[in-house]
Amino acid sequence: MKALQVIDQAFRTTTEEQDDAILWLTRSMRGAGGDLMVLLKGHAVHYAVLTGRQPPLTLGNWQQQQPAELHRDISGLVESGVAVYAVEEDLIERGLARLPLQGGVQAIPRTRIPALYEQADQVWHW
Amino acid sequence: MSDYLFIQSQDPFTEIATTSQYQLATQLSQAGNSVTVLLVQNGVVPARRNARSEAFDQLLQSGVTVIADDFSLHQREIADSDLKDNIAVTSIHKVIDAMLAGHKVIWN
Amino acid sequence: MSTHKTLTFAFMDPPFESERTVTFFRLLDAALERGAHVRIFAYEGAVGLSFARQAAHGNAVHNRDLDSEKHPLTREWIASLQHKAAAKGLTFEWINCGLCVDERGVNEVIDGCGRGGPPDLWRYATEAFNTLTIGTR
Numbered sequence: 001m002k003a004l005q006v007i008d009q010a011f012r013t014t015t016e017e018q019d020d021a022i023l024w025l026t027r028s029m030r031g032a033g034g035d036l037m038v039l040l041k042g043h044a045v046h047y048a049v050l051t052g053r054q055p056p057l058t059l060g061n062w063q064q065q066q067p068a069e070l071h072r073d074i075s076g077l078v079e080s081g082v083a084v085y086a087v088e089e090d091l092i093e094r095g096l097a098r099l100p101l102q103g104g105v106q107a108i109p110r111t112r113i114p115a116l117y118e119q120a121d122q123v124w125h126w
Numbered sequence: 127m128s129d130y131l132f133i134q135s136q137d138p139f140t141e142i143a144t145t146s147q148y149q150l151a152t153q154l155s156q157a158g159n160s161v162t163v164l165l166v167q168n169g170v171v172p173a174r175r176n177a178r179s180e181a182f183d184q185l186l187q188s189g190v191t192v193i194a195d196d197f198s199l200h201q202r203e204i205a206d207s208d209l210k211d212n213i214a215v216t217s218i219h220k221v222i223d224a225m226l227a228g229h230k231v232i233w234n
Numbered sequence: 235m236s237t238h239k240t241l242t243f244a245f246m247d248p249p250f251e252s253e254r255t256v257t258f259f260r261l262l263d264a265a266l267e268r269g270a271h272v273r274i275f276a277y278e279g280a281v282g283l284s285f286a287r288q289a290a291h292g293n294a295v296h297n298r299d300l301d302s303e304k305h306p307l308t309r310e311w312i313a314s315l316q317h318k319a320a321a322k323g324l325t326f327e328w329i330n331c332g333l334c335v336d337e338r339g340v341n342e343v344i345d346g347c348g349r350g351g352p353p354d355l356w357r358y359a360t361e362a363f364n365t366l367t368i369g370t371r
Contacts, residue, residue, distance in 0.1 A: 001360050006232075008143060009371065013278070021246075021278055022369070028352030042143055110146065114154045118128060122359070123232045124244070126369030133366075135254065167253045197260065218257070219264045225241050225364040226268060233368045 002035045004120035008042030014068045015057050020047065022126045023073045030080045038077060039116060040105075041087040047074055048086035048107075049099040071102060078104030085116065129160045129229040133221060134169040136234050138179045145181040147234045152188040162191040164220055165213075169234075170198045173213050186212050193220065240271040240325075242362035244355055246370040248279030249288070249308040258368055259311050262326075266318050271325040273362060275355040276347075279370065281330040283308040284347040285340040309344050316346050329354050 005026050013021040026036055040048050050071045056064035078084055088107045091097045101107060108116070117123050132151055138144040148163075155161040163185065165173055172182035173194050186192055193216045194209065206215055225231050243262065247255045265272050276283060290305040292298055312328065319326035329350040335341055343349075359365040 003359065003365075009369075012370075025277065025352050025355070029356040032353035032356050034356045110149075111153070113150055114157050114159075117130075117150075117154065117230070118157075118159075120230075122365055123230055124365070124367040125232050125234060126246075126367060133257075135257065166257055217264070218260045219268060221261055221366070222241070222264045222268045222270065225265075225366060226239055226270060228364060231364065231366050233366060 001121045002037065002119070003122045003124055004037045004039055004116060006039045006041065006123060006125040007044040007047075008040075008125075010043040010046045014054055014070065015064070018064075018066050018068045019073055020044075020068070020070060023047070023070070023077065026082065027073065027077055027080070030077065030082055036082050037116070037120060038082055038084045039087070039113070040085065041090050041113075043090075043094070045086045045090045045094065045096060047071075048084070048091070048101050048105045049096050050074075050102075074102045074105065078102070087113070127158050127160070129224070129227065130154055130162065131221065131224040131229050131231045132161070132163045133231065133233045134163050134165050135167040137168040137171045138181050139171060140168065144234070148181050148185040151190050152185060155188060155190045160191075162193060162220075162224070164193050164195060164216065166195040166198050166218070168198075170194050170202060170204060173199075173209050174202075174204050175208055175210050177210075183210070186210060238269060238271065238324075239363040240273060240361065241265050242273045242275065242355075242358040242365040244275045244277060244359075244365070244367040245280040245283075246278045246368065248282040251279070252370070254368055254370070255283070255308065259308070259315070261366070262315055263318070266315060266322060266324055266326070269322070269324065270363075272315075272319065273325075273327045273358045274329065275350075275358055276328065276330045276334075277355070278331070278334050279338075281334045281338060282340050284312055284328060284330060284343040285309060286342040286344050312347065313344060327358075329358070 054067040056067045084105045136144045172179040288307040292300040328347040332349040
């Protein structure tokens with residue numbers, strides 16, 4: 001069974017969880033043998049172009065030690081054999097189209113999303 | 127070709143992504159798939175007669191089957207007669223029926 | 235219509251914060267009505283749904299005391315669905331993501347709810363006839 005993970009939100013859990021909850025879930029399921037694809041749309045296309053570690057949060061005398069490394073989470077997925085796609089129009093709308101994509105991430109136009117949905121046995125929209 | 131059921135909880139008045147969600151449903155339908163959109167929660171709000179959403183009205187004209195959850199309608203006091211044309215009222219069991227029929231059931 | 239197929243649901247919302255929680259439970263109830271075995275993977279905030287220490291309260295604004303307010307609690311919803319499943323000869327399995335439980339401190343859960351992780355979601359999904367995921371916003 002091939003499942004497409006559709007992620008359209010970003011930065012919701014990245015500070016508190018020190019990762020994106022769905023990217024993490026996907027990597028974990030991949031580790032358990034999951035046959036998965038990832039579609040980044042909406043604000044989640046940011047994940048396709050980030051290059052560094054998230055800024056650490058400081059509150060009072062509490063200092064974050066391990067901020068999220070979203071760029072590594074994406075590259076880890078790609079290296080594990082998970083196809084990762086990002087919606088072109090969503091990159092363009094957010095002024096991100098001229099930034100280089102993470103290695104292995106494929107930009108696709110919205111018109112190709114139906115084909116991706118057809119390719120998957122199940123579509124899990126988070 | 128596949129059967130799709132989108133459980134549409136997002137609405138075009140508060141979530142701009144809803145328009146592209148409607149468009150995706152339409153694209154899948156135009157590609158020859160059977161597509162149903164079940165409106166739930168605030169997703170039913172554009173279904174009220176005289177509600178203004180060009181994107182939703184286009185969805186109604188697109189060939190996609192649009193149905194609305196009775197509980198969500200009841201909460202918002204939208205009677206059957208208050209609905210725009212081409213929207214059938216249904217129960218949430220429709221989701222389960224679709225899942226049990228092997229359709230691709232997707233939450234928006 | 236009794237099919238005895240298994241359906242898996244993954245959910246992320248905690249109690250009391252979102253209309254999605256109500257729709258999710260309505261779907262679980264409907265699944266049992268349709269004769270499906272049900273498996274749930276509760277992720278992130280949803281691990282609070284089965285917390286055993288949820289407590290009802292009265293409501294002075296409603297002018298109702300504890301007994302008369304009859305405040306809903308999701309742990310009671312889960313228990314009710316467990317009973318419904320048992321009465322129908324169906325299975326109703328609930329796994330909380332363990333790390334999500336730990337970080338929220340909601341380790342005390344009602345009977346019939348267990349602890350697991352993402353491999354369990356994949357297992358549930360691959361063993362089920364169909365799966366629905368409901369994300370949070």
